[in-house]
Amino acid sequence: MALVIVSSPRFADHVTPAGHPERVARAAVFDEVARRWSGRGARVVEPAPAGHDDLRRVHDARYLEALAGAAGRSVTLDPDTVTSPHSHHVALLAAGAACLAADLAVAGNHPTAAFVRPPGHHAERDRAMGFCLFNNVAVAAARARQSGVARVAIVDIDVHHGNGTQWAYYEDPAVLYVSLHQYPYYPGTGGVAEIGRGAGSGTTVNIPLEAGATDADYDLALASVVVPVLEAFGPELVIVSAGYDAHHRDPLAGMRVSTEGFGAVMARLWSLAVETCAGRLVVVTEGGYDLPALGDGLEVTLETIATAPRPVTPVQGDTSRAREALAALRAVQAPYWPTL
Numbered sequence: 549m550a551l552v553i554v555s556s557p558r559f560a561d562h563v564t565p566a567g568h569p570e571r572v573a574r575a576a577v578f579d580e581v582a583r584r585w586s587g588r589g590a591r592v593v594e595p596a597p598a599g600h601d602d603l604r605r606v607h608d609a610r611y612l613e614a615l616a617g618a619a620g621r622s623v624t625l626d627p628d629t630v631t632s633p634h635s636h637h638v639a640l641l642a643a644g645a646a647c648l649a650a651d652l653a654v655a656g657n658h659p660t661a662a663f664v665r666p667p668g669h670h671a672e673r674d675r676a677m678g679f680c681l682f683n684n685v686a687v688a689a690a691r692a693r694q695s696g697v698a699r700v701a702i703v704d705i706d707v708h709h710g711n712g713t714q715w716a717y718y719e720d721p722a723v724l725y726v727s728l729h730q731y732p733y734y735p736g737t738g739g740v741a742e743i744g745r746g747a748g749s750g751t752t753v754n755i756p757l758e759a760g761a762t763d764a765d766y767d768l769a770l771a772s773v774v775v776p777v778l779e780a781f782g783p784e785l786v787i788v789s790a791g792y793d794a795h796h797r798d799p800l801a802g803m804r805v806s807t808e809g810f811g812a813v814m815a816r817l818w819s820l821a822v823e824t825c826a827g828r829l830v831v832v833t834e835g836g837y838d839l840p841a842l843g844d845g846l847e848v849t850l851e852t853i854a855t856a857p858r859p860v861t862p863v864q865g866d867t868s869r870a871r872e873a874l875a876a877l878r879a880v881q882a883p884y885w886p887t888l
């Protein structure tokens with residue numbers, strides 16, 4: 549099996565306050581899934597901390613200094629985001645894991661998964677936000693670009709909009725950011741009109757979905773926007789910001805995606821990665837706060853990417869939310885993506 553999982557028991561060492569949804573127990577879910585897949589023939593590798601040069605491509609030097617200053621202490625970085633004594637090191641490992649997963653996918657033309665916490669997609673250039681310290685996916689994309697990958701596509705399926713990732717590449721035409729998310733909702737960004745700026749116009753594609761979106765809504769959005777946009781973009785690497793908080797059991801959000809629905813999303817992305825970039829698909833965890841739903845989501849993701857893509861059949865069901873979003877999106881993105 550060509551599948552590689554980057555994972556570490558150290559992800560349990562970032563400790564959040566009692567009652568915080570982004571909790572230590574999520575790391576036990578990662579460990580359990582990694583152990584099971586190790587037994588099935590996947591290669592499980594330990595990450596190294598991200599280097600300063602990798603972080604600096606995305607984050608301000610002063611912000612990195614401030615976070616380093618929180619090492620060994622408990623600090624409140626924003627109303628939702630706190631550190632414990634080991635958090636700085638664990639966050640470095642999370643960014644390092646995303647980088648290693650991307651390196652391995654690019655070198656080997658095979659899928660990789662990085663099971664990390666804290667998550668990353670809300671972290672901005674100079675601030676922690678929404679449980680996120682370093683923007684793991686943005687750092688990995690920047691490293692891939694530096695190593696010669698011409699075009700990177702980031703597909704963010706976390707139920708929240710990835711403001712940090714969006715802003716990191718807002719003016720960069722070499723990194724496509726596509727997000728499906730509940731809207732309006734935290735963090736407030738992610739409207740269809742946010743399309744990128746300057747040379748990056750059109751390489752930010754937001755698909756805001758009303759609360760209650762179903763498996764069929766997600767599948768339609770994938771089939772009619774994500775797949776054609778990525779086919780036109782021609783990525784040499786696809787990174788998925790894999791949040792599982794759109795699951796119907798998730799306590800934070802209001803979507804109705806099932807485990808099978810996540811499987812359908814991953815099936816389309818996996819098929820696309822094989823077709824466009826020789827199977828260089830990197831899955832990096834973001835949110836997902838119902839532990840069984842998180843474990844099931846990771847399982848169905850690995851099940852999907854561990855074998856050759858199978859023919860995809862459209863998911864049946866209510867697609868009213870997707871159709872509404874797609875009509876609005878086409879109106880603003882059509883000049884950039886004529887196949888939409």
Ligand SMILES: [Zn+2]
Binds near residue numbers: 791
């Ligand atoms: Zn989320």
